[in-house]
Amino acid sequence: MMLALGTSLSALGGSPAFAQQGQAAIPSIHLDIPRQPLSAALQAFSRRTGIQVVYTASIDAGIISPGISGDFDAMTALSRLLSGTGVTFRQSGKGAVVLAKASANITLGPVRVGGTVAHENPTGPGVGYVATSTMAGTKTDTPIMEIPNSIYVVTKQLMQDQQPQNVAQALRYSPGIMAESEGTYGNGSAHGADTGIIQRGFSTSQFVDGLMTNSVSAGETAFLERIEVVNGPASVMYGQTTPGGMLAMSLKKPTDTPLRQVSIGFGNCGRYQATFDISDKITKSGNVRYRIAAIGVTQGTQTNYVDYHRVGVMPSITWDIDKNTSLTLLGMYMYTPGEGVASQYPRIGTLSPGPYGQISRSTFFGEPNWNKMGDKDAMFEYQFKHSFNKYINFSQNFRWENSDRHQETTYVKTGAVKPTIVPLQPMDYYTNTRTIGMDARFFGKFNIESVNNTWVIGSDFRKYNYNSHYLYDYTTTPSVNVDNPSYSYTPCYSWAHAGCQIMGSLYNTQYFQEGVYFQDQIKWKRLSILVGGRQDWVNMKYTGDSTSSNQNVNNVKTTQDYLSTDKPQPQSAFTWRAGIIYNFDFGLAPYFSYATSFIPQIGQTDYQGHPFAPLTGKQMEAGLKYKVPNKDILLTAAAFHIEEDNYLISDLAHTGYSTNAGRVRSQGFELSANANITKDLRLIASYSYTDIRYAKTNKTAKRYDLNTSSSYGTAVSQEGMSVPYVPRNMFSFFVDYTIHFGKLKGFGINFGTRYTGFTYADSVESFKTRPYVLFDAGAHYDFGQAFSVLKGLNAQLAMSNLANTYYETQCSNSVCYLGQGRRVYGNLTYNW
Template identity: 35%
Template sequence: MLLATTILGAAPLVIQTSAMAQSQPAASASQSISFNIPPQSLASALDAFIRQSGWQISYSSALVRGKQSGGIRGSAAAGTALHRLVAGTGLAVKIGAPGSAALVGPVDGVTGSVDPGNSTALETITVEGEEGAWGPVNGIVASRSATGTKTDTPLIEVPQSISVITADEIKARGAETIKEAVNYTAGVHVGGSSASTRAFDNIEIRGFAPTPLYFEGTYLPYIGDLGGSPQIDPYLLERVEVLKGPSSVLYGQNYPGGIVNMVSKRPTDTPFHEVVAGTGTDGRAYGAFDFSGPVADNDAILYRLTGVATRTETNIDYTKDDRLLLAPSLTLKPDEDTSFTILSHYQKDGGVPDYQPLPYIGTVEAGPFGRIDRDLFTGEPAYNSYDRKQAIIGYDFRHRFNDVWSVRHNAKYISVDDSYRTFFSGGYVETDGVVDYSKMKRNAIDYSSDNQVFATETNLQAEFSTGAVEHTVIVGTDYKWFRNDYTGRYGFGNTPLDVFNPDYGSYKEPTVGARWDNRISQLGIYLQDQIKWDNWILTLGGRYDWAWQTDEDLLTSTVAKKTDGAFTGRAGLIYLFDNGLAPYVSYSTSFMPYSGFDGQNNPFKPTTGQQTEIGIKFEPEGYDALITVSAYDLKQQNVPTYDSLTFLPSQRGEIHVQGVEIEGKATVFDSLDLIATAAYTDSVYSKADDGTQGNKVRFMPPVNVSLWAKYRIEDGPLSGLGLGAGVRHSSSGYGNDANSFKYPAYTVVDAAISYDFGKNNPDLEGLELNITAQNLFDKTYVNGCSNINSCFYGKSRSVYANLSFQW
């Protein structure tokens, strides 16, 4: 966490605290204790010193980057031991209040450590908890993550592009779904059917969809664009993390574009309470609460209880969404090296979602009767409905045996029971070759899905040195079991609808067209070593998976079984310059089992993916900022394709994606938040039997650009006022595999205003108003097409106002 302080009357110095206050009493500067800290990086040595002494150390992460410590073994006074750790680094130790100190650069010509007896106390030292990979982030710039390595690692040390959307950013932009949270993320696209409904979080990364979603590292079940997946409310989360590129080496079967991992709020050792009340456009009513802290003042037992209740309509006629959510969690901490956390939540969603595909003529292009109103409801008020019940319960156990060995074990059970009744477009009515551009054919769907996931993982971590080389090694195993019990009712060629003068009430109930019971199990073992030598970091990882799949068609009483195995790996190299630049290169692979049979009645093999990525990360010294520039070459093989003559399926297809991404997040002068992203994605069917070889992949616009800024006034009569604005641009893209038509580019503007009442009135400390607007100018636009009969209007202007109080 970056803070400002004044040292020896000098100019303000930005510093970062290195750890939370320990539960054990801090040793005095002269108290002799036993240390066992081998030679390693200075940052790691300081972490070990804090654990062994109970001290609190303040320093800038940029200040210690690339520096090595000679370590210390044996008994020594805490103050003396700290000076020995930094000896030869060119940094100075400043002893402050009992049990605290700061590291600073050369002061008044001092180039080495300062003798404890001659040290000068800091005028101000503010000590707070350092950001951890599984904890909260103060502001919009995260510095650490576990999604990319399954260890608590600085983002600048991960040789792969990772974007972190913090809870503060989610709040500032007013995101109410995960796909809204990632709207300002390079290489991520949310458009068309994915953006058209609030009920599901369908996301594309680097040209591939669907993007697998993970909650606390556990896969969330998903069966298709229309649902069957749990939806995690952003209010439950500390952060949303986007790992771009193949991720099978740590997570098993996955599509090669990347994953989205959601990190939940956990019990805190400091009491925390918040209540939120909100309103907004389309009759929005919102309420939430979040309480946490020790149970009965016992620091060994911590709790958290979070809840959400919301109801809103949308701009589309007859549609609405409602949610009730309760999430209790409990942490047991018998000592500073052990924790056992139980995480759970129950959620009930209902209403009428707004999935509204419309024909190309009448949306992108005006038809003979003009353009269709974006508020048109294409379903039936008496038919359309959605209901979802989801529950998650699990635990996370962690224990550190000593300064080298630690273990983490977790398990989760996820249940999703949902049903969805809706209509989708079948194109315009055509009679004797004459198209009626006022009447749209409709197809009805009614499905119910019962999805269940059980997942467990155990890994052992070792942190040690072999001479001047440091290692962070994890070896682990994970297992997941997924069951999907599905019943689908379909009514193709249902009653047409006059799209310019709709008359509801006439439709036919669909009939059963599919029933299946699918089960997938996966067992994986993996090994990873993060190797540090001087300023070099080499990350090597390998994994082998076994996957078992059983597909039972309950209508035909047929069962298909298959077993797949695959090795995946990753190798990455990064160099940390002292000025904060970190160029890197990496290679990673993925695999994904695929259901079905080819034209020779052979089960489909898993699809495979490979990516080569080069880039540079920049964490400028003295600033709360992280900038990533990356370029990648990504392929997926064994893609099913259909012969243009025989129409028989085979797996000779391949998708080739090349791209460049730029993403920067910064907080300047503690008052201005900046986010800037740009991505170019060239996604091509590089091999195909159906005549599409060489065509661009549909539904993936090549250019996406976004910019967000929010300024907070810190002084004067307007102190506490915050003003924000953002712009999102997406280029045109192809709406079908044949590349015969395109949907247009669009640009929308978002805005935000906030006010912290406590800035000018201490009696109102903790009271804050946040007002956010998406599509501020209420632009009517099409944000994607998936075929000629399925184009989707973008979200209309939505204004949300939330009043929160924290104490």
């Protein structure tokens, strides 16, 4: 069988061994070829490069190419396409190659061709468990080894092997991340301030395609190409981010070659899921391409009366206007009538012994007839790119988002500690969030003798509008008996009903943020220096009032303006960063960096309605990165020290409000390993140590006695105490092995373990939550490896918390959050 498409290219290398000897510069070409049968991948390769590929039918039978995405010279691209397939190649004359079966001990991986190394797409899926380039850290296409701070990538392959159902689950093995601090109390989409995701001791910030998002469904894993974890301040390039870091996600976009994939899945708790992902060209030349990804899922959860339902679609179009200009349009609509958000649990019966033993995870602490939690999300985005010349380029990203949420729910009353009866608070609320964001930047490269400069100058803005309507029913106090749950709550939310005692609140939060930034990446030989700065301006406005209706005063309504800052509240700050890293020729790269952060406390006021000062932080980080020469193995170590001022904690004297705790300090270190050891074996591992404390504060609090469920003694200072809910130690390890020979060819298994240490439960270290160890496992099978007629069909099985361990992720004096029990999910995927 022979493929001979396109025209021949001159100055080509040969086989990998031959190509390493070449010295002439070889041109690169951008390729985006997804995972697919080898024959289809080779056809796409030939069309794009003009290389003639010759092979026998036996080589093609049942073999799947891992695909590639990025800028490559022709021979490196072919090596990547053949990686892990057991097939090698040799040059056969000018512009042609011949494929052959590799011997059993040959592993094809990244190779050096003509003096250059394969370059991956910095927003693409990565290769195996390793990504070597990123856009997240610098907004430029930069090798991770040349960036002087911590960046970790969750690749597409890792998500495929672990089958996470949300962003939080996808981050379980990432260094410095406490991914599920609120257990099953949250849908894991990492939106806004309610993420439940902790990064180096602080709540995280979420960005999609370079723009901040508040969408509940922005982190749908079925629509993601990869997730990047940027640990440490990123305010210089992105504006309002916490000093702990940010999550950068890349949405799926049209591919250069056809992609056709459908999947059906099933799991415990009655989970059924279907997805499809299709991409192809619209015009004959392929300069206009489309992609449509969609998901539908329905399931119960480990908690009675709590269900999760979602349907969504994300179409996109890319138009290569000319060789220097491209435009990508994306849209998304997501309907989630059931969020799958579990209730909180009382501390007695979970962390502390209860009179009826341990409370089952299935117990629902709410009211089934007042249990509605749903969202509607819509998004439009465009990405425009233009290259003026080899020195100057332009890029602009824009996104509009609208999110509606309605919840009729009850929650466990804080401070209510009873061994058998759990009192609840009913509420009804609706929120609408609209955001508009845009980032525009010029960037390019220039050289001054032997010094290379990669520069960026840009500006961005974000407009945010948040409206909410809350109703609390104080007519009765519903409750749940721990030993024998029964539900009989009847809502009473009518202002006209004389028997209803209601408190309602309406408020609106608006802000407009704009910033200008610059950055220069200076490289001289093996030394890289990064410097950057940013000026931010923010205008904020809050308005609100509360209304109450009291049955004891003949249903007289009283209205109070509890928050009113009709005049905009301006804030501004300058943030900067600098770093240095040196790459030794044997793969080691030590680095040091310093960065500052700024984030206004939008919508946050004290009990008197006064806005808080913005959060300002700074970090020093030193570390080592080691890329094993000629191997897909990346090892990192990082030590950090972070300080943040105006940190907020709960106001113990005024329930429902916050107070300024002063300064907190977080310090620790992280170790990580990402490796494609052979074509058969991949692994990731990490260890994180985080010690976060109140460094400077005048706040005091009494300690709490679990046995008496009450405070005792005199108030003690919080200064020097640990910040609650942050584990001191975390460790994780995950390995995947695929068999490429014998009767089990195409079969793979994986195994992982996660350790999370204790956390303190209050601000004066009164008591701790327990540490826990969880085990995960999975298997996958490529049917096409054994049966050519089933080429493209794959099966996947993922199991988390194998031992069904019962654990608390976070506790306070009165309530706890429980972690996810055993989860089993399998799917069948067909690619053609």
